[in-house]
Amino acid sequence: MSKLSTRHLIGIKDLTVEDIQQIFETADNFKAVINRPIKKVPSLRDITIANIFFENSTRTRISFELAEKRLSADTINFASSSSSVSKGETLIDTVNNILSMKVDMVVIRHPSAGASKFLAKHIDAQIVNAGDGTHEHPTQALLDAYSIREKLGDVKGKKVVIVGDILHSRVALSNILCLQKLGAKVMVCGPTTLIPKHMSELGVLVEHNLRKALEWCDVANMLRIQLERQEIKYFPSLREYSMLYGLDKPLLDSLGKKITIMHPGPINRGVEITSEVADSDQSIILQQVENGVAIRMAVLYLLAAQG
Amino acid sequence: MKEKLLLDQKRLSIIIDRLCHQLIENHNGFNDSAIVGLQPRGVLLSRRIHQRMKEITGNQNLLYGELDITFYRDDFRRRESVLIPSEQKIDFIIENKNVILIDDVLFTGRTIRAAMDALTAFGRPSSVELMVLIDRRYSRELPIEATYVGHVVDSRNNDKVVVDLKQTGTKDAVWLITNIENK
Numbered sequence: 001m002s003k004l005s006t007r008h009l010i011g012i013k014d015l016t017v018e019d020i021q022q023i024f025e026t027a028d029n030f031k032a033v034i035n036r037p038i039k040k041v042p043s044l045r046d047i048t049i050a051n052i053f054f055e056n057s058t059r060t061r062i063s064f065e066l067a068e069k070r071l072s073a074d075t076i077n078f079a080s081s082s083s084s085v086s087k088g089e090t091l092i093d094t095v096n097n098i099l100s101m102k103v104d105m106v107v108i109r110h111p112s113a114g115a116s117k118f119l120a121k122h123i124d125a126q127i128v129n130a131g132d133g134t135h136e137h138p139t140q141a142l143l144d145a146y147s148i149r150e151k152l153g154d155v156k157g158k159k160v161v162i163v164g165d166i167l168h169s170r171v172a173l174s175n176i177l178c179l180q181k182l183g184a185k186v187m188v189c190g191p192t193t194l195i196p197k198h199m200s201e202l203g204v205l206v207e208h209n210l211r212k213a214l215e216w217c218d219v220a221n222m223l224r225i226q227l228e229r230q231e232i233k234y235f236p237s238l239r240e241y242s243m244l245y246g247l248d249k250p251l252l253d254s255l256g257k258k259i260t261i262m263h264p265g266p267i268n269r270g271v272e273i274t275s276e277v278a279d280s281d282q283s284i285i286l287q288q289v290e291n292g293v294a295i296r297m298a299v300l301y302l303l304a305a306q307g
Numbered sequence: 308m309k310e311k312l313l314l315d316q317k318r319l320s321i322i323i324d325r326l327c328h329q330l331i332e333n334h335n336g337f338n339d340s341a342i343v344g345l346q347p348r349g350v351l352l353s354r355r356i357h358q359r360m361k362e363i364t365g366n367q368n369l370l371y372g373e374l375d376i377t378f379y380r381d382d383f384r385r386r387e388s389v390l391i392p393s394e395q396k397i398d399f400i401i402e403n404k405n406v407i408l409i410d411d412v413l414f415t416g417r418t419i420r421a422a423m424d425a426l427t428a429f430g431r432p433s434s435v436e437l438m439v440l441i442d443r444r445y446s447r448e449l450p451i452e453a454t455y456v457g458h459v460v461d462s463r464n465n466d467k468v469v470v471d472l473k474q475t476g477t478k479d480a481v482w483l484i485t486n487i488e489n490k
Contacts (some may be wrong), residue, residue, distance in 0.1 A: 003389050022391075038428040043380035071378075201455065301378075305389040306319040 004302050008120045008127040011136035012177040017169055024146055026298035027291070034070060034293055044073035044304055046277060049105040050098050053130070054080040054091075057109055059265050059289060060130050060140070064107050067296035076103065083131055091115065093124055099125055105304065108132075126303050134168050134229065140264055141174035143295040145182055147288045151260055156183035161213045161247060163189045164223030164272055166231065167196050172223060176204055189213035190245060193234040194225075210245050221262040221295045222247055222273045242271050250274040258282055265289070308488065313441070313468070314481040315459060322457040323352075326438060327359050329455050330407065339433070340405040341370035344375075345422055346393035349410035352440055356409060370404065372397040379409040379421040379428075402430035407454075413439040413472040416451035441468050441481060 002082070004022065006014045015023075033041055049068050055063055061077075068075045078098065095106065107128045108116050113135035120127040131137040149155050160179050166172045166188045179186050180203060187205035188195055201204050207213040214220055225241065235241050247261070261283040275280050278285060314322070334340040342360070343351025350373050357371045377392035391405060408422055419437060426432065436454040443462050460483060467484040 026392065029377070029395070035407055036428060037430065041426070041428070043378045043383050048486075188336070302389060305384060 002159065007306055009302070009303060010120060010127065011300055012138050012141050012174045012181070013136070018180050020142065020178065022246050023142060023295065023298045023302060024141045024149065025295040026208045026302060027146055030297040031291070031294040040070050040072060042072045043301055044068070044071040047104045047109060047304055048074040048102060050076045050078060050103045052078045052095065052098070052106055052108045052268055054110045055131065058086070059292065060109065064130060064296050067293050067300060070293070071297055071300060072097055073300070089277070091119070093117055095123055098226055099123055105300070121295070128299065128303065131170055135170050136174045137170040138174050139292070139299060140171050140295055140307065141178035142299070143288060144175055144262060144264065145178050145291045147262065147284055147290070147291050148260070150287070150291065152226070153285055155179060156186045158219060159217045160184050160219045160221060161187040161189050161217040162175065162221045162223060163210065163213065165194045168226040169223050175188055175221065176202055181271050189214060191235050191241070195196050211251065214251070214259060217259055219260045219262060220247065221264070223264065224266060224268055224272060234267040235283065240269055246272055246274065247277050249280070250273040252277055260284055262288060309485045311483045311485070312480060313460060313483050314490065316479045322360055322449050323355060323478055326347045326455050326457060327356060330360065331364060334405060337364065337366060337369055338379060339403065340407065341372060341399060342407050342409060343397070343426065344371045344407060345375050345410045345418065346373055346375040346395065348470070352411050352470070353409035355472065366383045370399050372399065374422060374425055376418060376421040377423045379424040381417060381421065397429055400430060401426065401432050403433045405434045405436070407436045407438055409438045411439065412441045412443060412445045413453050414446050416447045416449035419451050420449050431473070443468060
């Protein structure tokens with residue numbers, strides 16, 4: 001098989017369907033590796049990866065770090081809060097300083113959309129986008145689609161609804177692009193204020209009634225309300241949002257079919273999803289986290305192969 | 308380009324029978340032994356050996372696995388194409404087993420080096436042996452030799468040995484291809 005069509009992973013936009021399939025097939029093999037007694041392979045032993053996080057993260061950062069370690073890469077971790085960024089250093093200066101210590105790959109999360117693309121243009125190392133503002137979060141979309149493929153056999157033809165704060169969600173955009181490339185039908189559901197205009201131009205269905213959306217779908221991906229990105233009030237109160245768009249057990253059981261529940265984390269239990277639903281046998285939230293490591297191993301492995 | 312037939316189907320089946328009997332002679336009852344074929348090209352041979360061993364010994368419970376060595380190779384990032392992994396199937400405990408690795412051709416020895424690393428990721432075998440159908444001698448880049456050899460070939464480095472085993476067991480052949488023109 002051939003190499004990925006891109007040297008960096010900035011967004012799902014840049015990936016072809018073949019790229020995505022190749023990442024999935026490679027991830028299958030890494031999933032077998034991380035379930036073995038010895039969970040490590042030596043593939044990336046001569047590669048150094050810097051994880052640069054300008055935004056808080058638990059899952060993504062640990063997942064990337066674990067993926068790198070399981071591939072035997074050397075890793076450096078950098079969090080903006082404990083660095084010279086707080087002393088006024090620019091993004092390019094910070095990264096160039098790190099690169100002059102001979103780093104081959106940079107995994108970056110940044111609050112501004114386009115930060116990873118900007119870096120890819122200006123520095124030599126390979127860039128993996130771990131979330132840039134409200135733009136894209138490609139590895140999350142890959143692991144979500146991979147988890148659907150694992151649970152339902154295929155992504156093609158499946159109906160997926162993404163519920164919640166679509167406006168501020170990079171997970172939503174990457175998911176829409178990825179699922180559409182793989183042939184799924186996508187719907188978004190949320191209050192009017194949290195759905196961006198011109199959504200239908202992406203070929204996405206829009207629904208404001210949660211029950212109708214759930215009755216339509218095979219898979220529901222419940223997103224968190226990103227209060228930290230909301231500068232103004234988009235809805236009267238969290239309590240009202242939860243009543244209209246929160247998924248609880250009675251609603252789930254009343255659908256007359258078993259849909260699959262996903263959540264990219266972190267969960268606000270009792271807001272977008274109740275504990276009963278999050279911990280039910282229809283939820284694949286923890287499988288998503290497990291698959292995240294395999295997907296990130298596959299992405300890093302395939303990108304590193306290009307040198 | 309010149310093709311020379313090294314082994315035809317008849318000779319191949321004699322060799323495979325001989326290799327099986329050598330295994331039986333060396334592995335007492337096969338209680339603590341396991342056959343492991345190397346992906347991707349060694350598995351057609353190892354499946355054949357496994358099948359023939361079951362027929363000869365009457366033992367249907369011989370341990371058998373297939374090992375993928377992709378992530379342990381030493382030429383990652385040093386070649387043009389991506390190394391694509393194959394399926395791996397080791398569903399028994401390697402610890403304290405006598406493992407027989409099986410591959411079709413032994414050439415530089417690098418695949419076997421990687422295979423030994425890949426194998427020990429599953430545990431510590433009590434011994435490891437190597438069986439190959441074709442030994443291209445004088446071509447080694449690492450100090451590795453096979454325990455069981457089907458057929459020895461003298462060849463130049465840019466020659467190619469093609470082992471063409473069919474799933475069905477008919478029309479098997481091994482070819483030596485020489486004078487390959489550089490593109």
